[in-house]
Amino acid sequence: MPPFSGAPDLMLWLGIVLIAAGIALLWVSADPFVVAAVRLARIWGVSPVLVGALVIGFGTSAPEMLVSVLAAARGELASSIGNVVGSNAANLSLVLGVSAVISPVVGQLRILRREGVITLIAMAAVLLVAWDDTLLRVEGVGLMAAMAVAAVLLVVWSRRDMASGLAGVGLADIDLEADPDEERHRAGREIGRAVMSLVGIVFGASLLVEGGGRVAEVYGLSGGFVGATIFALGTSLPELVTAGAAARRKANELVIGNLLGSNLFNSFLVVGLAGVVGAGAIGERRVWEHVMMMVIGLLVGILAVTRRRLGRIQGLILLAAFVMFILVVSQQAAIPQ
16 A cells, blocks of 8 residues: 555654654753753853763753663664664764854864764774674663763863863853853752753653654654664754854854763663663664764764864765765665565
């Protein structure tokens, strides 16, 4: 039966509506969460790098975490892994590329070189655990433990940066309500804002998973393809919005910290939780998508090592890499028969 007739037609449109509603809710909910997190971090005196990598990185990775864990709980590990792979690739190509086009990333590439090593290790870990088309619970626990180690390293490095005066971007760069005296009395309100935003993220993630599953069923698309495209692009919107806002204000530490932190959480925590919740066979060996993710990561590393800034030309190169990733994903769109 063709997809645009009868029940499949209704399922298709219902899926599209659910996807649109989920993405919209994620977009609306993630931004207030990030704003609240930044204001709280400013009150508590945390460095911009740590805010970008841990606070905002966790906040913008919440959609990926919820989408992947929900998919894993439903036995759709391929969607979970595909979501992480696609999101990691989108963060380092689409999001960083757009940020560089908006405003050249300069002055803080040392962060990209240092924290980037951990990020590459984390992305390689995803490739390794998924290589045999199985995600074991012990592998999930190991990835979560690695996230704890990475978080400790980020805190140590951040303290060294603060002590040496290398952390140069203030949190006021993305805080439009920048009255420090008043902020000290608003912690409770910002915590409430963050909690309400996370509730919105939960519902948005549920809608996105449900809608993506319906569209995949109608068109016979594999879970990995849906995870690496629809889920990944939808859940990368918070990173894109946050990075764009930070880039316009030339808050380079927040841009880089956000993207690296998000990929750390995606690779270690999100895949780890998916393994704990839904350990088993992934069902799809989509090796080239993982390889392209690593190629993009290495490309960013090479640019960071060989360049003093990531300008518009480098941004366009990264955007071209994202297009290549989508083309590779599209080659394996259909469910294997």
